Amino acid sequence: MRRFTNFHRVEPRQIYKMASAKGTTIHVRSGMAWLTEADVTDDHFLACDQTYRIRNQGVVLIEPADMNAIEFEIERPIQLAFVRLACRAASGVRPVQRLKARWKALGSEKPIK
Numbered sequence: 001m002r003r004f005t006n007f008h009r010v011e012p013r014q015i016y017k018m019a020s021a022k023g024t025t026i027h028v029r030s031g032m033a034w035l036t037e038a039d040v041t042d043d044h045f046l047a048c049d050q051t052y053r054i055r056n057q058g059v060v061l062i063e064p065a066d067m068n069a070i071e072f073e074i075e076r077p078i079q080l081a082f083v084r085l086a087c088r089a090a091s092g093v094r095p096v097q098r099l100k101a102r103w104k105a106l107g108s109e110k111p112i113k
Helices: 081-090 096-106
Strands: 003-008 015-018 023-028 034-038 044-046 050-053 062-063 069-075 111-112
Touching: 003 015, 003 062, 023 034, 044 050, 062 069
Parallel strands: none
Antiparallel strands: 003 069, 015 062, 023 050, 023 069, 034 044, 034 062
């Protein structure tokens, strides 16, 4: 399965929010991250070079566990339907605007100040 990876940095007192993240892998590159997942009773603390895989579809919050910034990678599985849509858009079968909307929805996670 293909995967989509992107890199993020969260400063102290910021929270990074993701929705619909089931199957997503979080890999901490620097700092200590505090991860809270919807419908999971325990929070998770991830140190540098630790990885966690999201189990549920709900909201996930990631923030620094101390007063230092964190850097992490998010690796998401790319759904086969999305890959097919991209191929169709490239061949002109579907409008590119629909592809852009799906891509924007896929990468909708962002830091909260």
